[in-house]
Amino acid sequence: MRPLLALLCLLGLVACSAAPADTPAPSPVAATPQAPVTPLWVDVPSIDARSTLVQLGLNAxxxxxxxxxxxxxxxxxxxNSPAPGENGPAIVLGHVDGNDQQGIFWRLREVKSGDRVEIGRADGSVVAFEVYKxxxxxKASFPTDEVYGDTERPEIRLITCGGEFDHAENSYLDNILVYGKLAT
Structure with missing residues (x-):
């Protein structure tokens, strides 16, 4: 009698711990995050700067x-930076000039806090950022951590050369940096 009682108690515990048949199963957790959406173009309306985007990596x-x-x-x-719209700083670079012509970011130094930067993405969406700095x-004082370091929200950085041109080095001495946060 005792083994039968133990078996009935065990079956009762199992039955009590099982979810009722009409309870929906918990939603599965996604095993892999969605791939970032590739940015295709940048537009800075306040300085009439619009360009497609090529992908850039690291030099040797x-x-x-x-x-x-x-x-x-x-x-x-x-x-190697977050895609625009993901948490972290999306990095967009452009020339101030080159090949004896003005570059896409020729007027980047004119951008002001509150200006808008838009990024078009491969999925057809547009991510808008508001400039805050x-x-x-x-160049010798480039703020690497501030430009490339992690942020808790989606941000953007626009980078070009600026300041005085050093003919001996064939390079500008400064960088112009624009910081933006996701527009609300």
Whole structure:
């Protein structure tokens, strides 16, 4: 009698712990996150700057690649940064000039807080950012952590050269940096 009683108690516990038949199963957790949506174009209406985006990586010396200087109106997205709309700073680079022509970011220094930056993405969506800071700094003082470091929200960084041109080095001495947060 005792083994039968133990078996009945065990079956009762199992039956009590099972979910009723009409209770929906919990939703499965996604095993993999969705891939980021590739950015296709950038538009900064306040300075009439609009360009498609090429993907940029790293040079052999581990510096960030820039768009082709012989195509100064071409901007690029640093593909090792978050895609625009993801948490973190999406990095967009463009030339101030090149090939004896003005570049896509020729007027970037004119951008002001509150200006809008829009990024068109491969899924047809547009992500809008509001500029909250613009600065010109010597390249020797480039704020790497502030530009490339993690953020808790989607942000954007627009980067170009600026300031005085050093003919001996064939390079500008400064960078123009634009910081934007996701527009609400």
């Amino acid at each position: 010396d581990r510096t960030v690649e820039v768009p082709p200087v012989d195509k100064p109106m071409q901007a690029g997205w640093y593909r 613009v600065e010109q700094l010597p």
